[in-house]
Amino acid sequence: MVVNIGQLTEPKGTSLEALSGKIVAIDAYNTLYQFLSIIRRPDGTPLQDSAGRITSHLSGLIYRSTHLMEKEVKQIFVFDGKPQELKAAVIKARSDRRADAKRRWEEAKALHLDPDLIFKYAQASALIDETIVEDAKALLTYLGIPYVQAKEEGEAQAAYMVQKGDAELVASQDYDSLLFGAPVMIRNISAPRRKAQLELVAFTELAEKHGITREELVDIAILIGTDFNSGIKGIGVKRALKLIKKHHTIERLLNESAIEIAQIENYKLIRSIFLQPAVNESYEIAWGTPDEDKVKEFLCEEHNFSEERVSKILRKIEKIEQKKIAVTGSQKKIEQWL
DNA sequence: TTTGCACG
DNA sequence: CGTGCAAAA
Numbered sequence: 529m530v531v532n533i534g535q536l537t538e539p540k541g542t543s544l545e546a547l548s549g550k551i552v553a554i555d556a557y558n559t560l561y562q563f564l565s566i567i568r569r570p571d572g573t574p575l576q577d578s579a580g581r582i583t584s585h586l587s588g589l590i591y592r593s594t595h596l597m598e599k600e601v602k603q604i605f606v607f608d609g610k611p612q613e614l615k616a617a618v619i620k621a622r623s624d625r626r627a628d629a630k631r632r633w634e635e636a637k638a639l640h641l642d643p644d645l646i647f648k649y650a651q652a653s654a655l656i657d658e659t660i661v662e663d664a665k666a667l668l669t670y671l672g673i674p675y676v677q678a679k680e681e682g683e684a685q686a687a688y689m690v691q692k693g694d695a696e697l698v699a700s701q702d703y704d705s706l707l708f709g710a711p712v713m714i715r716n717i718s719a720p721r722r723k724a725q726l727e728l729v730a731f732t733e734l735a736e737k738h739g740i741t742r743e744e745l746v747d748i749a750i751l752i753g754t755d756f757n758s759g760i761k762g763i764g765v766k767r768a769l770k771l772i773k774k775h776h777t778i779e780r781l782l783n784e785s786a787i788e789i790a791q792i793e794n795y796k797l798i799r800s801i802f803l804q805p806a807v808n809e810s811y812e813i814a815w816g817t818p819d820e821d822k823v824k825e826f827l828c829e830e831h832n833f834s835e836e837r838v839s840k841i842l843r844k845i846e847k848i849e850q851k852k853i854a855v856t857g858s859q860k861k862i863e864q865w866l
Numbered sequence: 867t868t869t870g871c872a873c874g
Numbered sequence: 875c876g877t878g879c880a881a882a883a
Contacts, residue, residue: 567874567875575874584875587874591876719876834874837877 531749533703535765537734539727544599544720547697552596552714553686555700556605556675557656560664562701563588565654570643572633572650577831585660586831589667590823594841595719597671597848604695604813605668605675607661608682612801614756614794629653663831670823671845672816677808684708684805694813697728704755706731707746707802738769746802747781747795748772756798760791818845 567584568574574584596603611619629652636646668675678685686698687710698705698713705713711731716724735741740748751768753759763771775781778795782788820842827833 563875569874570872583874588875595876721876837874840877 531702531704531707531754532752532765533706533745533749536738536745536748536769537703537706537729538737539715539729540733542714542726542728544596544601544717544726547714547717547726548600549602550697551602551604551695552697552699552717553604553606553676553689553695554717555682555686555698555702555705556607556661556664557682558700558702559589559592559605560585560656560660561654564656564660565651568647568650570647571637572647574650574654581663581831582660583663583831583833585664586667586827586833589664590671590827590841592718593668593671593673594844594848596717598844602815603673604689605664605673606682606686606689607665607675607677609678609680609685609808612680612756614798614801617758618755626653626655666826667823670819670826672818674813674815676811676813679806679808681708681801681805683710684802685807686710688805688807688809689811703729706734707742707749707754708805709742709803738773740769740773743799743803744772744776746799747778749802750778750792750795750798754798754802756801757793757795760787817849820845 563585564574564582567588574582575587577583593603629649633646633649633653636642636649665675676685676689681704683698683700683702683705686695686700687705687708689695690698690710690712696712698710699715699717700713701715703713706729709731713729715727715729716722717726718724731742734745748765748768750757751760751763751771752765771781771785772778775784778792778799782792823845824835824838824842827838828835
């Protein structure tokens with residue numbers, strides 16, 4: 529899904545250059561899922577090492593992260609914690625959908641159906657398991673990029689970190705972080721060669737455009753449907769916006785209109801999940817120096833990446849590090865004169 | 867300099 | 875997805 533409030537946003541085009549020096553809290557699951565679903569061979573098979581372990585996410589992560597490092601974007605990856613109990617239905621539905629897609633993928637392959645269709649089913653069967661998360665965390669550690677473990681929802685944790693001033697924006701393809709209170713978020717954080725434009729969404733712009741508060745936005749989301757409820761049949765963004773602008777809260781909407789309370793299950797609880805999310809408050813963020821030997825060992829020896837490719841990446845990393853040293857060096861010189 | 871394509 | 879290389883413009 530996740531929450532379909534994208535239509536309410538007024539995204540502004542931006543660039544990686546504009547993010548230079550900024551600290552970005554990146555939705556790790558969102559990112560890994562993208563890599564896992566997209567980085568595949570033409571028949572839909574993900575990239576794998578000689579032991580058959582999936583490496584698509586490692587390829588995506590190493591290239592994107594070093595690219596962002598080069599642009600001096602400071603990354604913090606935020607991983608989901610334990611899911612809300614209310615999310616069980618969505619988790620089950622996604623798991624069923626994946627299983628179904630996997631079956632269709634095998635079928636379509638055996639029948640030599642349209643390659644695009646085969647690829648589509650393969651993509652829909654992408655799954656993030658524990659190994660994938662652990663491998664991603666290991667690579668981030670070797671690259672000196674910090675990550676934070678969320679208590680529950682990653683987007684809630686990322687939003688909290690921006691509110692606290694530990695990061696400046698949330699990066700995700702989903703808009704949930706706005707509901708969790710992120711003041712600014714970006715979408716499509718990818719290399720400039722891709723045509724999708726980097727979008728910056730500021731909560732205040734959305735709020736001013738529609739004349740609504742965050743509380744009202746959350747109620748709108750609940751009417752449409754979230755990961756925690758299925759929403760009301762026949763109500764989409766437009767109607768939900770109109771209804772909440774008129775009645776302001778779900779309570780008043782229920783009193784003043786014909787909508788049955790039974791149709792909005794658990795809305796008070798869901799509201800509190802968005803407005804007072806459980807977060808991990810005791811995280812530490814520190815950027816370290818990349819450990820080139822570890823990166824090489826992990827990617828080449830453990831996961832059979834080509835030495836040539838990895839060496840090229842390491843050379844890029846070295847260049848970035850040298851540039852950093854040069855900058856701090858000249859800063860010290862300036863300090864001496866002051 | 868931009869665009870398309872194959873590769874991992 | 876991000877990259878390198880080749881072709882096109």
